[in-house]
Amino acid sequence: MTKRTQLALAAALVTAVTIVASGCSQATRKADGGGGGKNPAAANEGRILGGTPAKGGTLTVLSNQDFAHLDPARNWVMPTMDFGTRLLYRTLVTFKSEPGKVGSQLVPDLATDLGTPSNGGRTWTFTLKDGVKYEDGSPVTAQDVKYNVERSFSPDLTGGPDYAARYLAGSKGYTGPLTGRHLGSVKTPDARTIVFELGRPVADFAATATLPTFAPVPPSREQGARYDARPFSSGPYKVESYDRDKKLVLVRNEHWDPTTDPVRKAYPDRFVVLMGLKGGQIDDRIIASGGADASTVQWSDLRPESVPKVLGKAGIGKRLLAESQGCTEMLQLNTSRAPFDDPRVREAMQYAVDKEALLTAGGGPALGDIATAYLPPALTGGVQADTLKIAAAGDPAKAKSLLKAAGRENGFDATIVVSTGDKTKAEAIQQGLARVGVNVTIDTVDPGAYYDAIGDTKTAPDMVMAGWCPDYPSGSTFLPFVFDGRTIKEKGNSGNYSQFRDEPTDKRIDEINAMTDARAANRAWIDLDARILAKSPAVPLLLKRKPLLVGTNIAGAFGHPVWAGQLDYATVGLKDPSKSQG
Secondary structure (H helix, E strand, C coil), X not given: CCHHHHHXXXXXXXXXXXXXXXXXXXXXXXXXXXXXXXXXXXXXXXXXXXXCCECCCEEEEECCCXXXXXXXXXXXXXXXXXXXXXXXXXXXXXXXXXXXXXXXXXXXXXXXXXXXXXXXXXXXXXXXXXXXXXXXXXXXXXXXXXHHHHHCCCCCCCCCCCHHHXXXXXXXXXXXXXXXXXXXXXXXXXXXXXXXXXXXXXXXXXXXXXXXXXXXXXXXXXXXXXXHHCXXXXXXXXXXXXXXXXXXXXXXXXXXXXXXXXXXXXXXXXXXXXXXXCHHHHHHHHHHCCHHHHHEEECCCCCHHHHHHHCCCCCCHHHEEEEECCCEEEEEECCCCCCCCCHHHHHHHHHHCCHHHHHXXXXXXXXXXECCCCCCHHHXXXXXXXXXXXXXXXXXXXXXXXXXXXXXXXXXXXXXXEEHHHHHHHHHHHHHHHCCCEEEEEEEECHHHHHHHHCCCCCCCCEEEEEECCCCCCHHHCXXXXXXXXXXXXXXXXXXXXXXXXXXXXXXXXXXXXXXXXXXXXXXXXXXXXXXXXXXXXXXXXXXXXXXXXXCCEECECECCCCCCCECCCCCEECCHHHCCC
């Protein structure tokens, strides 16, 4: 590959990402009903609340749940990736810490630049910055990054991003470094150089290197599954204590050097995460913002029933962030067994679901929009596709006709598993499907254990509610992870919860992944989205905002466009540290 071709490929990717970023803004205006502040929940979109924080104090996070995983080899839930990569560990590349489309721009993190491609885009080389240290003062090395990439293959460390397994050459059958084997396709010629040999060209590999997989873990600190409770810090904070399901305390990593890290500002002295609180209790505490609660933020979304307490209330609505998540929430149907092994039954579900009622259960149109495709508008130029053209409230008559054709005119019984916080939405689905004779039993799982529970294919229910967010602005980070049958795992299954195995879909995914023209690939992903929707392995439900309320003493707060609207923990802090406690 000539240097000119490399530059052309890079330019095409940048153009495609720019289109996506601008599309995100358009999609937001559409969801707002035309923009101009008509949607009160979006009034603070693109703004930083509270001004610039002061240094010091304790920022408290009120949460209804523990983290699923903080181990960087296992961390693949968008808000938790934000928390981990902004506070505890650094990656080769990261995203700018700014609101709006600027936040989608890549910047070097551990590496000195965004990587150098060669060999037709099949080889990527990164050089680490000098002076980056762990919490004990020892240097971060290229060998440590290689080791964590290798850990991501370990069958005992499930749930994490599997881009390494998808992209690295010669990795089939590899089961991690604990067996004594190492990947020949990841080379470390010296302590500051790491080279990735890929099985195919990957134009956007620099964006892939933002994922926690590409954070360092020194082999001497390996704890297997126990590493979740005590990741070794290369970021601005380190773990002081972690009582699972109760409390996590982070304090400063005194060996973090801000001159090597222009992204993370590390304003507070401490972060305290209080877990296991009731959602309504969290909302009410931050709404009141009394005493120490003035210095708090919430982890999970503002509950729908709390929205009237916030919107239109003097001084409270100004503390609400509701960034578009850029994600699609779906009802995934277990296609591995009856009744959803029949495409006619699956298609019937597209018409049976009452998305209007579901939107109301999710907080109303101020906090979301009805989804009519899998790919969110941020990946389709700002315009959401609508190939099925189903009414928002569904079409029960059409659904019954499809069920009759499938020999299910009397309906059937089905189970749905949802996170405890989504029970109200599950009830809306239950009521919609009851109109066509489908009797749904709802089971709830604690949020911290939810993805592990639905990721066991042997015990998977008939239906699950599971959204997907692109890991970076490309269709390659969405459709292959949700609908490629070759990615399904018996345990730790992630994304393809419908267990959809379809040879034409898998073949087309390979064809698009092989494209070097980013614009052509973007169009191809949109076309494939419609093809998969026609086979109905999942029902697209909602395009959500992430409503997060902050206390009156919080500053530097904004929802990051890449982290599904979660607060960017790189910049949040306190107006007056002396008012904080904990």
